[in-house]
Amino acid sequence: MVREARPKVGRKARTKQGLVPTLTEFQAGMLEHKPYRGSHGAGAKRNGTNDRNGERKRKRADGDRESKYLNSKKTAGKAEKVDFVERSSVKKAKAAGDDDFYDFGDDDEQNGAASDSDSSPVDDVYDSGEDEDEEGKPIFSDDEGDTDLLESANMQGLKKAFKTVGEKDDDKEEDEEEVDDDEEEEEEVDDDEEEEDGEEDEFEFEDNDSDGLVEGSDGASDLNDSDVADEFDLEDDDDEEGEPGSDEEDVEINVDSKTTSILPSGQELEASSSIAPDIHLSRTRIQEILNVLDDFKKLAEAGRSRSEYVTQLIADIANYYGYTEFLAGKLFELFSPREALEFFEANEVPRPITIRTNTLKTRRRNLAQALVNRGVNLKPIGNWTKVGLQIFDSQVPIGATPEYLAGHYIIQAASSFLPCIALAPQEGERVLDMAAAPGGKTTYLSALMKNTGCVFANDANKARTKSLIANIHRLGCTNTVVCHYDAQEFPRVIGGFDRVLLDAPCSGTGVIAKDASVKTSRNEKDFIDLPFLQKKLLLAAIDSVDANSKTGGYIVYSTCSVTVDENEAVVDYALRKRPDVKLVDTGLVFGVPGFTSFRGKEFNQKLNLTRRYYPHTYNVDGFFVAKFKKMKKKEVKKEETGEDKKKQKKKETEDEEEELTL
Amino acid sequence: MRPLTEDETKTVFEKLANYIGRNITHLIDRPDDPHVFRLQKDRVYYMSEKVMRFATSVGRPELMSLGVCLGKFTKTGKFRLHVTAVDILAQYARFKVWIKPNGEMSYLYGNNVLKAHVGKMSDDIPEHTGVVVFAMNDIPLGFGVTAKSTTEARRLDPTGIVVFRQGDIGEYLREEDTLFT
Numbered sequence: 001m002v003r004e005a006r007p008k009v010g011r012k013a014r015t016k017q018g019l020v021p022t023l024t025e026f027q028a029g030m031l032e033h034k035p036y037r038g039s040h041g042a043g044a045k046r047n048g049t050n051d052r053n054g055e056r057k058r059k060r061a062d063g064d065r066e067s068k069y070l071n072s073k074k075t076a077g078k079a080e081k082v083d084f085v086e087r088s089s090v091k092k093a094k095a096a097g098d099d100d101f102y103d104f105g106d107d108d109e110q111n112g113a114a115s116d117s118d119s120s121p122v123d124d125v126y127d128s129g130e131d132e133d134e135e136g137k138p139i140f141s142d143d144e145g146d147t148d149l150l151e152s153a154n155m156q157g158l159k160k161a162f163k164t165v166g167e168k169d170d171d172k173e174e175d176e177e178e179v180d181d182d183e184e185e186e187e188e189v190d191d192d193e194e195e196e197d198g199e200e201d202e203f204e205f206e207d208n209d210s211d212g213l214v215e216g217s218d219g220a221s222d223l224n225d226s227d228v229a230d231e232f233d234l235e236d237d238d239d240e241e242g243e244p245g246s247d248e249e250d251v252e253i254n255v256d257s258k259t260t261s262i263l264p265s266g267q268e269l270e271a272s273s274s275i276a277p278d279i280h281l282s283r284t285r286i287q288e289i290l291n292v293l294d295d296f297k298k299l300a301e302a303g304r305s306r307s308e309y310v311t312q313l314i315a316d317i318a319n320y321y322g323y324t325e326f327l328a329g330k331l332f333e334l335f336s337p338r339e340a341l342e343f344f345e346a347n348e349v350p351r352p353i354t355i356r357t358n359t360l361k362t363r364r365r366n367l368a369q370a371l372v373n374r375g376v377n378l379k380p381i382g383n384w385t386k387v388g389l390q391i392f393d394s395q396v397p398i399g400a401t402p403e404y405l406a407g408h409y410i411i412q413a414a415s416s417f418l419p420c421i422a423l424a425p426q427e428g429e430r431v432l433d434m435a436a437a438p439g440g441k442t443t444y445l446s447a448l449m450k451n452t453g454c455v456f457a458n459d460a461n462k463a464r465t466k467s468l469i470a471n472i473h474r475l476g477c478t479n480t481v482v483c484h485y486d487a488q489e490f491p492r493v494i495g496g497f498d499r500v501l502l503d504a505p506c507s508g509t510g511v512i513a514k515d516a517s518v519k520t521s522r523n524e525k526d527f528i529d530l531p532f533l534q535k536k537l538l539l540a541a542i543d544s545v546d547a548n549s550k551t552g553g554y555i556v557y558s559t560c561s562v563t564v565d566e567n568e569a570v571v572d573y574a575l576r577k578r579p580d581v582k583l584v585d586t587g588l589v590f591g592v593p594g595f596t597s598f599r600g601k602e603f604n605q606k607l608n609l610t611r612r613y614y615p616h617t618y619n620v621d622g623f624f625v626a627k628f629k630k631m632k633k634k635e636v637k638k639e640e641t642g643e644d645k646k647k648q649k650k651k652e653t654e655d656e657e658e659e660l661t662l
Numbered sequence: 663m664r665p666l667t668e669d670e671t672k673t674v675f676e677k678l679a680n681y682i683g684r685n686i687t688h689l690i691d692r693p694d695d696p697h698v699f700r701l702q703k704d705r706v707y708y709m710s711e712k713v714m715r716f717a718t719s720v721g722r723p724e725l726m727s728l729g730v731c732l733g734k735f736t737k738t739g740k741f742r743l744h745v746t747a748v749d750i751l752a753q754y755a756r757f758k759v760w761i762k763p764n765g766e767m768s769y770l771y772g773n774n775v776l777k778a779h780v781g782k783m784s785d786d787i788p789e790h791t792g793v794v795v796f797a798m799n800d801i802p803l804g805f806g807v808t809a810k811s812t813t814e815a816r817r818l819d820p821t822g823i824v825v826f827r828q829g830d831i832g833e834y835l836r837e838e839d840t841l842f843t
Contacts, residue, residue: 402770405831430716466839469842473727
């Protein structure tokens, strides 16, 4: 797929896209058009041809899979046949009824022709061909010649196909051959296609689960093809009939119950790369591929590897949700396929608005009461925080109430409470916040320390310190010093802190719901540059801490990103580079443990003490928190003697390698 | 960052005394936790001595703010109080005016206090004296100077101005770009 061609459309746009009519709609359309028989006939014809064109495309590309379909037909064909009979008889009755109604009678020729196209789908598999030629005559004169061509070509194709099958297969197969051996089949296919359209629509609306898989997926792939074909062939579809073997392929696919071809072939990919990819289709295919991946052995197409499915799934996710394929792949690999989809889905939904009570000025109960009086609907966030409130709706702007201006609360994502809670600063300590703006965490730290001690709030961006200072003053934090250094300079400016909070600059993959530009703006380089910066900052943070602090000596590293490169890899690096720090429990009551190994990379086993947060599990922004303790020299020695010397040597060599790569 | 000169101290204290009168001594004499005034880029900050000591390590160009910003010196050498000082003023205020809930928003949008909006006010406030404006639930909203003394204000018609606004907490939103740097 060509990235540039991808339209930047979200899920919402889906509804604007034309949906295929449901079966009932379709029939209603039939009735409407009935008086103009000619046009209806043409319409029906066109539908059929489009579908067939699509099929043909796939057919061409999937030529090698043909024999497999034939094989599978053998088993499923018989059961399906009954269905066809029933279906077609119903249709026949309907068609007859319609004829009665709308029979104008004067125009025999047209009538006959029209009823042909109406009733042609009706024809049974078994009563093949007595007056096939006349009946099958289309209304348009162009097609008459084509029909012959088509017929002969079809016959050829069939013969070819069955030859190959016949070689392998037994008597049963031959029986079917006789049955199928006709032009009839083409009509049958048309019929089937119509039915299928209805079905797949239901599938679409119901958002079917696995039991709808077989039919739905068939329909969807048909839809896919016909859609693609539609774009090109609307005008000249009549000329394009008569593809050898294309029709019987249809039957095979519809009959086939197990091995569905969800994945597009190479040629389809080529075709779809030239036009804008269809989100609608991507959506369907995502579900189907997920179903296949759930039970890969059973549902997968033979000859297709799991990675093919995954690649296609990632491409579809990227297309459907508007990510670059790179980023979609990056995020996808963090989860199991189903969870990944939940994650992507959660990124489309905004997180609830949350506020933090400023305990320096008020209490949560009083604040809640005051806001309720202003017409705000709220409730406490959860058991894990005593200062958070979640806002459901509000009659007043929540960022401009007198309480807000008086600094009784600050609008702050629930996830950014976590690093402060983890850091747990004590009264009278000296704390550094290395990347502080806009001050949500800084003011929380200050509030936790009850305005005692000293909080250094640093931000590298001078423009952003404005909002930082504004928030600090509004919330009445008097123990802060605001500066704008590059945080890497930190131990040199002033060191010896009791605690350091590093909420590192990151790719923001956890807050895509807040800032959707991440979807397209992040590239591979970002995931090399940012971890590089984060590693440097984390080392600076560790160096800024006083190991001999009586109460502290802690470092908290957090990012609002979910990728491993920016989280576990950085923490692991710091553990290797600074043997005097160790990971300790974050003290947070919830969260998923961090990865101790990821895609072949082995991290320090202690990394299970770090915590990850995902939008789809806790309805907070994607987040990562790690807490370090800097040990005194004595403690370091103890730890070292405990460790294996060989291991250390290995580590050292690794370190050197790391330095080289850096 | 440097201590205030004598002149500067005088101007600042005169201004503060306008609102908190003799209570100014409470700002300076805090034996348990000594506080100091410091000047940094035209702005006067008030902070604990401990914080000040730590902040000496930070270079002058990089130091953006420390403690509480009281206000700034204008180019002509006058001192102008900022709304960031309202917490300190409210704590030691001599004269107070409380405004009713229906007048809160009007005041926070930068309007003067009208008679109709005054819920209550301290007795015997003289004319042209600094007052701190509160909401009825004792949230400090800003400060200003009285247009009329308390007794005169009683006779005022409802649309008459009681307090000229000088600073209000709505400035956190309105003046964010200019207020802090």
